[in-house]
């Protein structure tokens with residue numbers, strides 16, 4: 001076994017964990033076969049020894065203690081920190097500034113490790129940082145579904161209070177085509193288990209994942225699974241994919257056809273209409289999503305959320321074009337931003353200069369996003 005390599009952090013976390021300390025429990029993704037996902041491609045999965053994770057926790061504890069005692073600048077100026085210790089020191093400093101209230105366990109699926117090891121890590125966190133209010137992680141439905149109810153309850157009691165599951169869709173047909181490695185039934189089993197254990201659950205839905213052909217199937221099946229689970233959060237993410245990716249690699253019959261913004265709005269609306277008898281909070285909390293104003297609690301806000309989508313769908317095509325371009329170029333965040341005259345003029349000028357018309361807007365924005373993905377720019 002490799003000896004301790006020092007403090008480590010993985011590449012990603014959910015936006016809602018911006019103030020959390022990131023603790024790496026495993027490296028990369030144990031599945032790594034979803035056709036739409038490039039985050040860990042070519043990276044080998046490995047478990048980190050529990051002793052290494054505990055050493056990371058102790059290192060951060062040592063630095064936060066020094067910082068709280070006012071010796072932070074002495075640690076920094078001593079100049080004898082290794083690169084790994086520097087990154088632990090920076091993580092400790094940022095976390096302290098953010099109030100040290102939450103921790104996110106990385107990478108893609110911390111629940112894949114042996115439950116007793118996860119419990120040992122959680123207990124050590126609680127021992128070192130008793131003030132921490134929230135410990136969260138990404139998890140695959142497959143991993144959660146395999147854990148016994150009693151072990152999951154012990155994991156929850158040891159401090160894991162929220163998991164983020166990439167449901168993407170609950171259409172079995174699409175799940176198979178995108179090689180997600182789970183079924184609708186496994187998604188439901190995992191979600192119900194997490195809820196029974198008392199773990200707060202965020203389910204992520206990927207809009208556009210069915211393309212034009214399976215958009216309705218995606219919306220209807222996903223709403224049905226979410227109705228069975230009643231997760232605490234339903235979060236929308238928009239699929240942006242390089243044209244070169246064979247998304248439906250698991251199918252010989254269908255090839256993926258990307259969807260326009262209006263088709264995706266109709267898809268989300270159909271999904272929301274199908275949500276029934278649940279009390280989830282619905283959020284569209286990513287800057288890549290077109291309609292970030294979708295934010296409300298079910299069941300009370302369901303009519304309002306559906307109306308937001310209808311408002312976009314019903315707008316004259318010219319208004320939709322202006323909003324789509326303004327959102328994708330960073331001039332608008334919400335639809336009401338179109339009422340700000342200067343910003344609207346700037347967007348109209350972009351349309352004029354780039355030759356974007358109502359007929360070409362979808363294609364041109366698709367090309368713009370492709371270009372930005374190729375160059376690694378945010379889009």
Ligand code: SF4
Nearest residue numbers: 029032033034037108
């Ligand atoms: S399970 Fe998650 S991290 Fe792993 S390949 Fe699929 S989407 Fe990517």
